Amino acid sequence: MVAQGIPEIGSYIAFLFVSTVALVIILRLFVSPRDPRPTPEKKKPFESGQIAAGPGRTRFIIQYYPYLLMFVVYDVIAMFLFAWGLNLRALGASGSIPVLVFIVVLLIPLGYALHLANHRENW
Amino acid sequence: MAPVLGPLQPIVDMLTSPLFLEIVLFPGLLSIAIIGALLGWLERKVTARVQLRIGPLYASPAGGILQMFADLIKLSFKELFVPENSDAFFFIMAPTTGLVLGAALVGLIPFAPGLQIANIEVGLPAFLAIITLSPTLILLAGWSANSKFPFIGGLRALFQQTAYEIPLWLSALGVIMMAGTMNLAQIVDAQTGGWYILPQALGAFIFLVTSVAEMERLPFDLPEAESEIMMGWQAEYPGVLFLAAQGPGFVKLYAFSALFSVMYLGGFLGPSFLPSLFWMLLKTLIVIVLIMLLRSTFPRVRLDQLLRAGWTTLLTLAILNIGITYLLVVGLPTL
Numbered sequence: 399m400v401a402q403g404i405p406e407i408g409s410y411i412a413f414l415f416v417s418t419v420a421l422v423i424i425l426r427l428f429v430s431p432r433d434p435r436p437t438p439e440k441k442k443p444f445e446s447g448q449i450a451a452g453p454g455r456t457r458f459i460i461q462y463y464p465y466l467l468m469f470v471v472y473d474v475i476a477m478f479l480f481a482w483g484l485n486l487r488a489l490g491a492s493g494s495i496p497v498l499v500f501i502v503v504l505l506i507p508l509g510y511a512l513h514l515a516n517h518r519e520n521w
Numbered sequence: 522m523a524p525v526l527g528p529l530q531p532i533v534d535m536l537t538s539p540l541f542l543e544i545v546l547f548p549g550l551l552s553i554a555i556i557g558a559l560l561g562w563l564e565r566k567v568t569a570r571v572q573l574r575i576g577p578l579y580a581s582p583a584g585g586i587l588q589m590f591a592d593l594i595k596l597s598f599k600e601l602f603v604p605e606n607s608d609a610f611f612f613i614m615a616p617t618t619g620l621v622l623g624a625a626l627v628g629l630i631p632f633a634p635g636l637q638i639a640n641i642e643v644g645l646p647a648f649l650a651i652i653t654l655s656p657t658l659i660l661l662a663g664w665s666a667n668s669k670f671p672f673i674g675g676l677r678a679l680f681q682q683t684a685y686e687i688p689l690w691l692s693a694l695g696v697i698m699m700a701g702t703m704n705l706a707q708i709v710d711a712q713t714g715g716w717y718i719l720p721q722a723l724g725a726f727i728f729l730v731t732s733v734a735e736m737e738r739l740p741f742d743l744p745e746a747e748s749e750i751m752m753g754w755q756a757e758y759p760g761v762l763f764l765a766a767q768g769p770g771f772v773k774l775y776a777f778s779a780l781f782s783v784m785y786l787g788g789f790l791g792p793s794f795l796p797s798l799f800w801m802l803l804k805t806l807i808v809i810v811l812i813m814l815l816r817s818t819f820p821r822v823r824l825d826q827l828l829r830a831g832w833t834t835l836l837t838l839a840i841l842n843i844g845i846t847y848l849l850v851v852g853l854p855t856l
Contacts, residue, residue: 441605443668444756454606454667462680465828469683476690479843480646483698491851498847501840512832 464515468508475504540638548632553624557771558589564771564813571817599760607757608665615662616758616765622658623772625651630779631706633789633798644705645693648780652735655769656682659737659744662766663754674753677824678744681734684831685741689731691839695724695846696784705780709788716787720849723842725785727835732777733812734827736770740819741827749821778808 443450482489482497535541543549562577562585569576577585603609628638629648641647656678663675697703699720700711718725734741745753755766782788782804791800822830 441602443604443606443666444751445669446751450668454669455664455672456669458673458676462683462824462828465680465683465832468832469686472687473690476687476694479691479694480697480703483694483843484701484703486698486847486850487701494847494851501843505840508836515832516829 462515464511468511468515472504472508543636543638544628548627548630548636549638550624553627553772553775556775557768558593559586560771560774560809561589561592562586563809564816567810567813568817571814593764596764597761601760601762604666604668604757607667611661611665612757613762615658615665616762616769619655619658619769620765620772622651622654623769623776626773626776627779629705630776630783631709631788632779632801633796634706636798637706640704640706643703645697645703645708645780645784648705648776649690649693652773653682653686655735655773656744659754662758663744666754666757668757670750670752670756671754673750674744674746674756677746677750678737678754680824681737681741681743681827684828685731685734685835688727688831688835688839689735691836692724692727692731692842693784695721695842698843698846698850705783705788709783709790712787712790716785716790718785721785721842721846723838723845725781727839727842728781728784729812731831731835732781733815734831736773736777736812738770738774738812739816740822742821743824743827746821774809774812775805778805778812781808 443454445451479497479501482494486494545551565588566576566584577588579585579588580591581587603612626648629641629644629651631637631640659678660675663671663673663678666672696708696717699717700708702708702711737744743753745755747753750756755763758766779801782801786804786808788804789797789801791797
């Protein structure tokens with residue numbers, strides 16, 4: 399290991415260094431005066447130099463919302479395959495048949511969902 | 522060591538234990554901070570080289586190598602304020618939690634036999650599960666800033682995650698099927714006969730593309746696209762918080778390149794005339810430079826292009842890769 403070659407005093411210096419950096423960041427974040435010279439312009443949200451107009455959390459067109467729904471379903475389903483992949487050598491070809499059927503069965507609704515998701519005006 | 526220090530002895534023992542030194546020095550916090558800063562310099566140099574510029578030059582005797590440290594000092598002395606009407610707690614919490622997550626990723630990587638902070642059985646899924654949290658943090662940062670550009674950037678991060686996440690996991694599944702284990706050190710040991718880059722070439726390609734998308738680097742840097750939405754979710758961060766928002770990007774680059782070396786390039790395996798740590802760092806550096814060259818070569822994609830490519834091309838290729846791996850491991854079906 400690399401760590402064993404380092405003299406004892408070196409580890410103290412490194413520890414002091416790291417904790418000093420961390421302490422400085424923490425002090426900067428929480429202890430130092432938050433806003434010594436407040437001006438109204440400074441705290442305005444950034445809009446490329448214009449005066450900010452309207453609410454910050456604006457409306458956002460969710461034309462990709464079907465992808466979010468598909469993600470919620472298929473990300474969980476993909477995790478089931480990990481249990482199969484880990485034990486693939488033990489299961490062999492005969493033990494894998496249900497999982498392969500499972501994958502094929504999943505692909506059919508996935509294709510249909512993608513077909514619907516590509517009709518972006520349907521959301 | 523004789524107990525000569527009295528009541529301080531347990532503290533001294535803890536501070537000099539190998540695990541503590543690994544956490545603090547290498548591959549832990551100190552090396553992560555230094556390597557992250559050096560990667561910032563390397564990225565600017567590589568990009569400048571591709572674009573026929575010089576890049577950072579003045580901040581040291583050797584090619585501006587101290588530039589990022591100078592930036593670090595400058596940023597930490599800047600005034601710290603929180604924009605009005607923003608949710609201050611989440612605004613500060615999101616980037617600092619991102620730093621912690623980035624450091625946790627490096628803790629899972631085996632850099633040499635035994636030189637690994639957390640050698641857990643589910644190392645590979647744990648790595649990918651930790652990285653899954655980062656788009657959520659970006660969405661939180663964008664929402665709490667109460668400003669238009671960060672909000673758009675946060676929502677883009679959310680949609681982008683749906684595009685790359687499933688191909689990323691499924692391409693990692695190919696390696697798990699080949700190795701029969703999820704432990705990263707054992708995955709490296711399983712590659713003594715040959716690196717997985719050859720049988721898993723398709724999986725390695727998908728993993729590289731999706732991990733670049735996960736790191737939000739060009740050509741997939743939609744959440745921070747500085748020419749479209751002004752650094753996106755990072756737009757409102759001042760001083761030290763901007764540093765905390767930028768830093769995880771480089772730490773993730775380091776961790777993902779190390780993971781790519783572990784999964785496909787044989788990790789710390791190599792000819793024995795040099796230490797295994799050298800081979801690991803060399804492979805990591807090669808992957809890092811490859812990803813930086815991607816950044817300086819390709820233009821940015823649109824969100825709908827990324828979603829469509831992720832859900833059709835990458836997902837199909839990932840399932841095809843699982844089929845190929847199945848045939849490689851189990852063999853052709855005999856009827």
